[in-house]
Amino acid sequence: MSTMASPSSAGAVATPVAPPATSPATPPAAAPQPARLEPLSGAARNWGTLALSAAVFMNVLDSSIANVSLPAIAGDLGVSTNQGTWVITSFAVANAIAVPLTGWLSQRFGQVRLFVASVALFVLASWLCGLAPNMTMLIAFRVLQGFVAGPMIPLSQALLLSSYPRALAGLAMAMWSMTTLVAPVTGPLLGGWITDNMTWPWIFYINVPIGIASALATWAIFKNRETATRKLPIDAIGLSLLVIWVAAMQIMLDIGKEHDWFASPVVVACAAVAVVGFIYFLVWELGEAHPVVDLSLFKVRNFWAGTLAISVGYGLFFGNVVLMPLWLQQYMGYTATSAGMAMAPVGLLAIVLSPMVGKTIQRVDPRWYATFAFLVFALVLWMRSHFSTQVNFGIIMVPTLIQGVGMAFFFIPLITLTMGKLPPERVPAASGLSNFLRITAGAVGTSVATTLWERRATLHHARLVEQLGSGDGVAGQFLHGMQAAGMGAQQALMQMERMVNQQAYMLAANDVFLGSALLFLLLVPLVWLANAPARGTAGADAGAGAH
Template identity: 35%
Template sequence: MSVVYQKRLRGWRFTLFNLCLGLGHALVIFNAGAYIAMLPRVAGGLGVPPSFATWTQTDYMIALALAFPVGGWLARRYGEYRPFVVAFLGFALAAFICAYCTSFYAYLAGRILLGFAGGLTLPLGQALLLKEYPDKRKSLGIGVWSIFTLTPFTFGPPLGGWIADNLGWRWLFWLNIPLALAIAGIIGAMLCRRCYQRIWQRFDGVGFTLLVMTLFGLQTLLNQGNDWDWADSAYIRGLMAFIGVTLIYWLVWELNVRRPFLDIRLFAHRNFTIGVLILFLGFLFFQGLLSLLIVQLQLALGYSSWEAGLVFLPMAIFAKPMASVFHEIVKHCDARLLASANLLGFAATYFWLSRFDDPDAFAQLFWPKLLEGACLGSFFVPMTALLLYGLPAERQWRALELANLMRIAAGAIGIAVQGIVLYRRAPLHLTHFAENHGAFELIDDSVLNALLTMEFAEPAAFAKFTKLAGRDAVIHGINDAFWMAGCVFVGMAALVWFAHPTRTPVKVNAERELRRETQELLAEEA
């Protein structure tokens, strides 16, 4: 089909178009960040354990990750705006399922559909936006789109906490429905006569299906391993075998098919392998620790959802400014130097957070979270430059599809992994506490004596003392998770130097510069 692309939008239509695409992008990312603060209330509302509530977030993110490459294929086959409109209609339907269903598994299915539909809109929306800008102003379009990238995620937890405390957690989904329908209707009406150039490319259905089974199987294993006591359960052992078989079959299939769902041959490039590994591990710890802290602040330390979400508000202060600065710095520096400095900054943040010992001292979390926001803003740009270096232009978009899928999936895996770390470490610290506080030592314990002097009856004082000991064990378990993350980030700061140095040409044409900015922005999404 020949390309028949009508005149670009102008005036108020162009402004409305930008607002709708930006709002849609922010809506999808907001649903990832805001939901974290709601997890304890979701568990109570559905009548399930906290680990099952976590399952609804991790499967949402896995679906979001799988949708990224599918969105690119749909754009090539059917154009951008048709799949975009259908995806937002699906997003509205999924939001209704989540808002209405009381059955856990029906609700989980709704969350998966919500994640997949939302994930489709991210690359499609960016492509739609850039098409409306003339070549000389596409950098402005990228700047507009970048406003809606990191900001919704960092503001998500406090706003999500406020919704959960004041309106109820299901209102997140009720609010999604009219917004998604409005975005689909307006974009569809504005672009309804747009044609596109169809690229006939076979979809690797087998590779996609095998990857879906592998990732959802792995996520189910990590989410339910603690509940089923791991290798002592035949169900868990069977799940492990299933994941192993499907993973091996998927790898063999992708290496032998002509147009694979994901181009895993890219791992033959050293820079790509190192860059993607750091992206994977970095987001595994960042997302996992974020979820761990925000949930335990509510479950163990008595914070409201709003108060727990506020802990992450400092991250918004420096995240976007740092990203803008690094977009320029990376043009003149070796990406390895920037990446190493960034990873050491993350390590310093997590070592700092591992000293957290006062649940009521907000300052103990505010300053390291401020530093973490600066590190988050400066994380993606050097990593994107590193992993794409040396790849031909025609393979760079495939590289970004694979890197984005692994990064988002790592966030889901990290949430489950950090839950496992706390599940193992908190009881260990409680055991150590019991070993060091025998019956005779308790008589002289200052905390217990203080409770007794506050006119607590002896049984009530002992019950309160036990609760405080459990809270202290959880804090030490969280600190262990932060300390381990700090060690891993130090190792990654050293690993980055095994990559080839990145050398940016002195003169870069406008087309290449635009492609670089678009790739960096795509790597920051979700």
């Protein structure tokens, strides 16, 4: 699903000119604060908004458009559909690693230059993804694509906010949010249509004209609004450790189901590297003067509670978003287009309700909004846990449509809670860390959901076969009926196996949906561990990160 909206689906810099992510040992006064740029007006502001929104649209679209195309990509490149999920998780992990670097890179090279370079490199990586001759090359190019996309969404917010007067900051973020909600609706539909009527590489080639137009327009409008630059030390060791443990963890999750998990020495080795790398990363970052990740943020209750809630919630959401089209195409006979149509309505109500959430978040305790979102997600997944192999398109659409309500009340309230107790100079570092964890959770959620689906399907298959062989005569009657209809004995057995497999995977999907619903309910108390932010702190600063 896209990301529900974002479906769904990156980071956020809340202030127009992002201050450096200072550590506690570095006083904020050490960072020069350039004067605020005058807002744009007239056609320049309109075209600038369109150019920035086009880049965001392209980025978010790319995180959802591939979901419904996974079976086609896997089949064309000669790998299993499980291996095909690497197309999604590799992008997400690389994107998550790049997000914390946005602050350092923007101060080193300037926000405008970095944004335009990010868009241009994203276009190049998209073109290379379409040309990939095998899965190995496709994953490598997706890693590149995800990494260069890291600064794109945070900087689009920063540049957009600098283009509008402070009084219109809410309007600017509402327009930005519309882009991130429309893309997940468009992604499954467009990806399904391209897969069925063209070839899958076009889901990547479509980025080329959009990205070129966005990069050229952004440079033309914003080149004279470049932010000040300065040389800052980079935590190279911390960054290297971050890459090592995150990559090892994701490889373990992705290959585990193919190698019987910890029965495989390769999986054990990846797990060991991930654990040891994570421990060394924590030790190093806690003692580093300019850490790539400011771990001291976890001393703030609102930050750790809000980040944990949004990360786990997003991981649950995104894992189920990937699972649904796989189930529909592989075991329910849906084409990529019809699976995309079944997933697309998720953003419709989100588009309608998000402006209302943005306008009222300063007057309503965001904990109530977040609680409502989790309850809606739990309801949606509970409804899906009652699907059967006879479920029709209309019934599938109902929970998908309702899910849009939850999306509208999910991101902005939780970001408001997470950032509401932080001073402005810590918001960029906090936003980068929060979004790193959220995006990583999305990749982990995808791997965990598909793994549990496969394992539960194997269990249900064994139970169904056991029931058929229990001597009740059902299997014999079925085979006799198939043979009476003109099938040979072998054909009848194959037909029965197909039906058993379909039932097993349907029951397994129901298990994943129900388990996810229960976990969403368990997240509700976590939200209430955070303190309500003071009224008036939920404006543009809190909204920058709603993706």
